[in-house]
Amino acid sequence: MFFLPGTHKEHGLAYSPLKALVSPRPVGWISSQSTDKIANLSPYSFFNAIAELPPMVMFISAPDAREENKDGHKDSLTNILKTGEFGVNIVAMAQAEQMVKTSRNVTSDIDEFDLAGITKKTAEKISAPLVAGAPAHLECKYYDHITLPDNGRGQHSVMVMGTIVGIHIDDSIIKDGHVDIKVYQPVARLGYKDYSAIHDVFELTP
Numbered sequence: 462m463f464f465l466p467g468t469h470k471e472h473g474l475a476y477s478p479l480k481a482l483v484s485p486r487p488v489g490w491i492s493s494q495s496t497d498k499i500a501n502l503s504p505y506s507f508f509n510a511i512a513e514l515p516p517m518v519m520f521i522s523a524p525d526a527r528e529e530n531k532d533g534h535k536d537s538l539t540n541i542l543k544t545g546e547f548g549v550n551i552v553a554m555a556q557a558e559q560m561v562k563t564s565r566n567v568t569s570d571i572d573e574f575d576l577a578g579i580t581k582k583t584a585e586k587i588s589a590p591l592v593a594g595a596p597a598h599l600e601c602k603y604y605d606h607i608t609l610p611d612n613g614r615g616q617h618s619v620m621v622m623g624t625i626v627g628i629h630i631d632d633s634i635i636k637d638g639h640v641d642i643k644v645y646q647p648v649a650r651l652g653y654k655d656y657s658a659i660h661d662v663f664e665l666t667p
C-alpha cells in the first residue's frame with residue numbers, strides 16, 4: 462500500500478496510522494503551573510530527549526480547539542510560555558491509569574493533580590510541582606519554541622524545547638549504578654488507544 466498523507470480513509474484505514482507506525486513513543490507527563498499557581502498535568506507522547514549536553518527535551522502541543530483558548534494553545538503551553546518552566550515526570554506502569562486521566566480536557570482553573578488523585582512533590586529548581594511516586598523527574602527551564610506549519614484549518618502545533626536543570630531518580634530503581642527500567646516499567650504510547658510497558662531488555666554491543 463502507498464498513500465499520500467491525509468488519504469488513509471480512501472485506503473481502508475479508519476484512523477491515521479502515523480502514531481502506530483512511529484511507536485513506541487515515550488510519554489512526557491508534563492507538569493506546569495499557571496501564573497495564578499494552579500497546577501496542570503498532562504501527558505504528551507510527541508515527546509523526546511533531544512540533546513545530552515546541555516540535556517534538553519521537547520514536546521509538541523497540538524492546536525487546542527476549545528472556544529475559551531482563542532490562541533489555540535493548550536494549558537501546558539500557555540503556562541510554560543508565561544512561567545518559563547515545566548517538569549517532566551516519567552510514567553511507570555503503576556501510574557499509567559492516573560496518567561491517562563490527566564489527558565482529560567478540563568478548564569485551566571482545575572488542578573489536574575487533584576483531579577487524578579496525585580500527590581504533589583516539591584521541585585528543587587522550578588516552582589511547578591512534580592508527580593509524587595513517579596520513578597524519575599526532569600526539572601526544565603523553557604528554552605524556545607517553534608510554530609509548526611498550518612494544519613490546513615488555520616491552526617498550528619507548537620514544539621516546546623526545554624533545558625533540564627535538575628534530575629530526580631528514585632533510589633529504588635538504581636541497581637549497580639544503572640537505572641533498571643525493569644523495576645518500574647516505563648509506559649510507552651503506541652497507536653490508537655494502545656500502550657505498552659517495557660518488561661524485556663536485551664543488550665547489544667556495536
Ligand SMILES: Cc1cc2nc3c(=O)[nH]c(=O)nc-3n(C[C@H](O)[C@H](O)[C@H](O)COP(=O)(O)O)c2cc1C
Nearest residue numbers: 503504505506507521522523535536537564565566
Ligand atoms: C498518552 C497520551 C499522549 C498524548 N500526547 C499528546 C501530544 O503529544 N500532544 C498533544 O497536543 N496532546 C497529546 N495528548 C492529549 C493531551 O494530553 C490533552 O489534550 C490534554 O488535555 C492537554 O492538557 P493541557 O491543556 O492541560 O495541556 C496526549 C494524550 C495522551 C493520553
